Amino acid sequence: MYGGPVRDRTRVWTVEGRAARIMASSAFAIVLLADALYVGLIMGEANRPLDMFTVPFVAGYLVIMAALLGVSLLQRPRIVAARTALRAAAAGGLLVLGIVAAFSIGLPFIVAGALATGATVRTLRGPLVTASSLSAVAAAVVSVVVLVAGFEVTERLIVCPAQGSIGGGGSGFVTGPYYYECVDGRLDFHSGSCSSTSIDSGGNVSHPGC
Numbered sequence: 001m002y003g004g005p006v007r008d009r010t011r012v013w014t015v016e017g018r019a020a021r022i023m024a025s026s027a028f029a030i031v032l033l034a035d036a037l038y039v040g041l042i043m044g045e046a047n048r049p050l051d052m053f054t055v056p057f058v059a060g061y062l063v064i065m066a067a068l069l070g071v072s073l074l075q076r077p078r079i080v081a082a083r084t085a086l087r088a089a090a091a092g093g094l095l096v097l098g099i100v101a102a103f104s105i106g107l108p109f110i111v112a113g114a115l116a117t118g119a120t121v122r123t124l125r126g127p128l129v130t131a132s133s134l135s136a137v138a139a140a141v142v143s144v145v146v147l148v149a150g151f152e153v154t155e156r157l158i159v160c161p162a163q164g165s166i167g168g169g170g171s172g173f174v175t176g177p178y179y180y181e182c183v184d185g186r187l188d189f190h191s192g193s194c195s196s197t198s199i200d201s202g203g204n205v206s207h208p209g210c
Contacts, residue, residue: 016083020122021073024087027115028069031094034108035062041105050161050168050182053154061097061147062109065090069116084123084132085139091116092140093147100151148173160187169193 042048042055049055071079072086079086094113098106124133152172160166160182169179181188 016080017122020119023115023119023122024069024072027090027094027112027119028066028073030108030112030115031062031066031069031090034105034112035059035066037108038062038105050158050166051155052159053157054151057150057154058097061093061150065093065112065143069119072119082135084120085135087116087120087123088136089139089143091120093143096144096147156189158182158187158189160185 039055039059068086068090072083072090091113094109094116096113098108098110098113100106101109120136124130124136152175155170155172156178158180162185165181165183167179167181169177171177176191177193178189178191179193180190
């Protein structure tokens, strides 16, 4: 009988490179700090946005992205098997969110997404096309779809003030432009671009405008 040393295959499988762990850990920390900063800035504003559900959605989404990165650092066999997909999902979501918010708070998320992408690449093993790499692509796509769908829904959940009038609008990633008018708590929501004016032919303010 062969009496040589027996290698612990589970141990070999779960151990990963130091660089990948540093990238994933750094991305995890950046996301949590940036999320806390984002919520703090919004809460400190005197005038809250009318699409008041967008902020909780983004904050919750970032918590989920951080959780995916944190879980991927665990050394359990089942988690190790899904490690590439976990990091790819976080990378995809963070990069897209960072690009969307590039002119405000997007930079930390772009950095975190780049680190998560690096960790994902270093986690891949073997040939380019494997079950692990395909699951990573699928996870990234699902993460981005959830982000886009969340924006599409929450940006349209307008809460009008009880008194006064105000108008605004935007453009969805999929559904295109929209605009809304709030008058004394009543919301009028319209699809498409606003081309009307708030001043009627008699020079009176007919609606908040857009």
